[in-house]
Amino acid sequence: MGIKVNKEGNIFQINTENSTYLMGIAYGKYLGHLYYGKRMEDMEGQYLLRVKEDEAGINWHRRDKITLMDSFYFEYPSWGVGDYRDPALRVRDEGGFRVCELEYEGYEIKSGKPCLEGMPATFEGGEAGQKAQTLEIILRDALLGLKVLLRYSIFEDSDAIIRSVTAINEGTQKLYLEKILSASLDMDNEDYQLFTLHGSWARERRITGRTVSEGKHIVGSLRGETSHQNQPFLALTTNGTSQTSGDVIAMNFVYSGNFIAETELDHKDGIRMSMGIHPDGFEWVLKPGASFTTPEVVMVYSSEGLGKMTRTFHSLYQNHLICSKFLHQKRPILINNWEATYFDFDDAKLLSIAKEAKKLGIEMLVMDDGWFGKRNNDESSLGDWFVNEEKLRGGVAVLAEQVHEAGLKFGIWFEPEMISPDSELYRAHPDWAIQVPGREPSMGRHQYVLDLTRQEVVDHAYESVAKILRSASIDYVKWDMNRPLADVGSFTLGAEYMGEFYHRYVLGVYQMQERLMQEFPDLLLENCSGGGARFDPGMLYYSPQIWTSDDMDPIERLTIQEGTALVYPLSTMGAHICVCPNHTVGRETSMETRANVALAGTFGYELDITKLTEEEKNEAKFFNQQYHKYHDLVREGAYYRIASYRENQRYDCWQVNSRDRQEVLVTYVQVRNEPEQRSRRIRLQGLAPRLKYQLEGTEEVYSGEMLMNAGYLQEMMYGDYRSRLLHFTAVESLN
Numbered sequence: 145m146g147i148k149v150n151k152e153g154n155i156f157q158i159n160t161e162n163s164t165y166l167m168g169i170a171y172g173k174y175l176g177h178l179y180y181g182k183r184m185e186d187m188e189g190q191y192l193l194r195v196k197e198d199e200a201g202i203n204w205h206r207r208d209k210i211t212l213m214d215s216f217y218f219e220y221p222s223w224g225v226g227d228y229r230d231p232a233l234r235v236r237d238e239g240g241f242r243v244c245e246l247e248y249e250g251y252e253i254k255s256g257k258p259c260l261e262g263m264p265a266t267f268e269g270g271e272a273g274q275k276a277q278t279l280e281i282i283l284r285d286a287l288l289g290l291k292v293l294l295r296y297s298i299f300e301d302s303d304a305i306i307r308s309v310t311a312i313n314e315g316t317q318k319l320y321l322e323k324i325l326s327a328s329l330d331m332d333n334e335d336y337q338l339f340t341l342h343g344s345w346a347r348e349r350r351i352t353g354r355t356v357s358e359g360k361h362i363v364g365s366l367r368g369e370t371s372h373q374n375q376p377f378l379a380l381t382t383n384g385t386s387q388t389s390g391d392v393i394a395m396n397f398v399y400s401g402n403f404i405a406e407t408e409l410d411h412k413d414g415i416r417m418s419m420g421i422h423p424d425g426f427e428w429v430l431k432p433g434a435s436f437t438t439p440e441v442v443m444v445y446s447s448e449g450l451g452k453m454t455r456t457f458h459s460l461y462q463n464h465l466i467c468s469k470f471l472h473q474k475r476p477i478l479i480n481n482w483e484a485t486y487f488d489f490d491d492a493k494l495l496s497i498a499k500e501a502k503k504l505g506i507e508m509l510v511m512d513d514g515w516f517g518k519r520n521n522d523e524s525s526l527g528d529w530f531v532n533e534e535k536l537r538g539g540v541a542v543l544a545e546q547v548h549e550a551g552l553k554f555g556i557w558f559e560p561e562m563i564s565p566d567s568e569l570y571r572a573h574p575d576w577a578i579q580v581p582g583r584e585p586s587m588g589r590h591q592y593v594l595d596l597t598r599q600e601v602v603d604h605a606y607e608s609v610a611k612i613l614r615s616a617s618i619d620y621v622k623w624d625m626n627r628p629l630a631d632v633g634s635f636t637l638g639a640e641y642m643g644e645f646y647h648r649y650v651l652g653v654y655q656m657q658e659r660l661m662q663e664f665p666d667l668l669l670e671n672c673s674g675g676g677a678r679f680d681p682g683m684l685y686y687s688p689q690i691w692t693s694d695d696m697d698p699i700e701r702l703t704i705q706e707g708t709a710l711v712y713p714l715s716t717m718g719a720h721i722c723v724c725p726n727h728t729v730g731r732e733t734s735m736e737t738r739a740n741v742a743l744a745g746t747f748g749y750e751l752d753i754t755k756l757t758e759e760e761k762n763e764a765k766f767f768n769q770q771y772h773k774y775h776d777l778v779r780e781g782a783y784y785r786i787a788s789y790r791e792n793q794r795y796d797c798w799q800v801n802s803r804d805r806q807e808v809l810v811t812y813v814q815v816r817n818e819p820e821q822r823s824r825r826i827r828l829q830g831l832a833p834r835l836k837y838q839l840e841g842t843e844e845v846y847s848g849e850m851l852m853n854a855g856y857l858q859e860m861m862y863g864d865y866r867s868r869l870l871h872f873t874a875v876e877s878l879n
């Protein structure tokens with residue numbers, strides 16, 4: 145595979161199929177970054193360390209140490225020795241000193257890829273069994289006795305490089321890790337544009353771009369979860385980069401808590417790009433002999449624009465991250481009762497939905513929030529995970545059986561990390577809620593968050609969920625989390641360890657999800673966080689799908705799903721047909737457009753199916769058949785973004801190609817009709833140029849090269865919010 149070291153042992157080369165990453169040792173001790181870009185076989189990039197410039201005195205002012213430190217391209221920069229850019233590592237010793245100077249000590253190349261204890265991580269294998277290789281570089285601060293292991297892994301089928309870092313205290317005093325990022329990348333600025341993903345509740349992951357300019361640009365979360373607001377994703381692109389051309393360097397974080405993603409343009413036009421656990425509120429105590437490992441950052445380089453970057457993330461996550469056995473299976477078409485009933489339901493209502501749903505070809509009923517304790521609104525009962533028998537006579541097991549008898553699978557909602565002040569659990573264990581003694585904890589959606597840094601709380605929360613799952617035949621769980629963390633503190637951690645709180649909380653969540661996967665391997669898990677506040681690679685490790693957003697309006701979803709699919713596979717995006725008018729924005733749209741947009745995700749319904757007209761029910765039947773017809777392609781195919789409504793304000797278009805390029809599905813949404821316009825030219829991507837493709841339902845046949853270069857002509861449709869699926873199948877070869 146692709147990791148090599150030159151014979152002098154001072155240049156490291158990591159080659160994936162299309163990219164090369166080079167590091168080198170300068171002055172016999174500093175590990176510097178040399179190159180990340182198009183694949184090269186030549187690894188003699190020593191000159192890129194710019195040592196000669198110093199020695200020749202060209203940059204005479206760099207002869208002293210701090211000016212050198214201030215501009216050297218460090219592979220893993222540390223705080224305190226004259227590099228004034230934001231560091232990846234800041235360590236405090238018992239004396240309160242924060243100076244750390246990492247020097248190169250050695251390396252090891254290993255076959256395979258290590259797991260990270262207690263955390264999600266990419267893994268070797270996947271369905272096709274592809275192999276991995278790992279380079280470990282050892283750095284050391286001899287005075288502190290601190291060993292730092294930089295880890296770089298690659299897979300034979302991927303252009304991604306996976307990075308993580310382990311700090312090991314081999315000294316005799318306690319060390320305090322105030323900041324320890326997973327990846328940092330120093331390089332020359334090439335007039336980069338920076339792309340990030342931002343939003344809010346019901347408006348998640350909108351793509352935002354700007355030119356990189358002097359100073360720092362920080363994206364992050366301090367909410368204890370990934371957040372609606374920001375994604376742990378950064379992409380730097382050269383000027384003019386499009387979906388199909390231009391250079392892209394991107395990072396994504398396999399983590400579900402506080403994160404920082406930063407770019408810093410320095411005074412000499414160098415750029416530092418970094419990602420990891422957010423240092424604010426973080427401090428990890430490293431006793432002698434102890435170690436700390438960071439979560440992983442995935443780095444991707446593409447010389448073929450954003451589209452290639454996207455497909456690299458998608459296939460990495462599908463082949464090497466998502467563990468669920470459902471990953472490559474067609475998911476059951478589900479109907480969720482949340483927007484149909486909110487809290488106002490009982491078993492009879494749910495069964496009437498299930499029976500009607502069955503007639504239309506829906507395959508699973510999901511009972512959402514409100515089935516437990518005395519929860520008739522969002523002001524009580526979180527933590528009291530026992531059934532409300534006034535709503536479900538006979539309990540969950542009986543309802544599950546009835547739903548199964550009606551011919552559907554059965555799913556259930558939990559919010560295991562939360563506790564309502566009005567709950568039996570809170571009355572018994574008020575100290576289990578995250579809080580600061582003597583301070584009234586802040587409420588969010590009338591609830592507190594459980595202190596998952598405590599093992600007995602994790603055990604109790606897990607057991608509450610598991611008990612229900614053991615007691616009934618349940619096929620699916622929706623795991624929700626409806627508020628961020630605040631008033632952070634634990635009664636048991638102790639003052640010295642309070643800085644470990646946020647990370648320990650995330651480890652508690654991961655532990656529960658891991659146990660769930662192990663104990664219930666046949667359970668389909670969908671993560672959710674008040675919509676899409678925890679849509680990240682960390683959660684994808686455990687659940688093959690995540691609820692994308694509470695906003696199901698198909699027009700709002702265009703932008704949300706475009707941003708989500710920039711990084712995450714279509715097979716992971718929870719997407720449903722909503723009620724009309726939509727509850728979030730009040731927009732009226734056809735069921736066809738709602739269905740066509742939901743088809744880009746896992747597909748399902750969130751409306752009261754018993755209230756549909758006969759005509760709507762027939763439509764639903766048709767769209768369910770359509771799902772079965774196309775969903776293998778959508779789930780397994782390669783995704784291409786053709787046009788963006790966010791950019792053009794008129795229409796949206798994406799495409800999925802089967803891996804063998806024999807079949808293509810294009811989704812076109814005309815958001816706004818315009819009079820007196822010619823048909824719109826849609827240039828497809830990734831087809832076989834010399835194959836001829838027939839458009840389903842017509843006699844029209846086009847060559848791949850014609851569709852890609854000249855394009856397909858989509859005529860204007862009468863009305864707004866119209867949509868169309870174009871399904872092409874290869875029929876013959878041009879030669």
Ligand code: DGJ
Binds near residue numbers: 482557624691694
């Ligand atoms: C937020 C979720 O995103 C919704 O789908 C629903 O499950 C509610 N929580 C229930 O409280």
